[in-house]
Amino acid sequence: MGRELSVTYLCMPFWIPLSPQVSTAVVEPYNSILTTHSTLEHSDCTFMVDNEAIYDICCRNLDISRPTYTNLNRLMAQIVSSITASLRFDDGALNVVLTEFQTNLVPYPRIHFPLVSYAPVISAEKAYHEQLSVAEITSACYEPANQMVKCDPRHGKYM
Incomplete structure (x- = not known):
């Protein structure tokens, strides 16, 4: 049954690895290691996401001094919603079918961990006053500060 499901359906999880700064459970390291395999x-x-x-994005971009899990979950929900928007709306030209995520983002089967980047992340107050061009938003997506994993892929390694 499990093999049939894996052939019929794609599995595309959002993986949240261990974060020492934002940890609530003693078993978190074990869960992280077991999930990796x-x-x-x-x-x-x-899709990798780091709490x-x-x-840090909530503190820096949204001016929240001590983000709660509610703040983190709302930002995460916005990111998941944006990633899957082309699946839910008919007018999307890119990734309109779930299998195209894998085709467009995974070069080899064992290398299937794309980094998620999201921009602009700005507070509601700033959203009314700032006008960002497409070039500025695109450039911001390549900045390590806007990535959902604390790493710098310009150094060549992130796992």
Whole structure:
């Protein structure tokens, strides 16, 4: 049954690894390690998200001094909603079918961990006053400060 499901359906989870700064459970390191192996074998495309990176984005961009899990979850929900928007609306020209995520983002089956980047993340007060061009938003997506994992892919490694 499990093999039939893996052939019929794609598995595209959002993986949130261990973050020492934003940790609530003693078993978090164990869960993180066990999930890593599971996503290598049973996932087609795994979007990585780091609580620590989201925490820093909430502090820096949204002017929240001590973000709660509610703040982190709302930002995460916005990111997931944006990633899957082309699946939910008919006028999307890119990734209109779930299998195209894997085709467009995964070069080899074992390398299926794309980094998620999101911009602009600005507070509601700033949104009314700032006008950003497409070039500025695109450039911001390549900045490590706007990535959902605390790493710098310009150094060549992130796992």
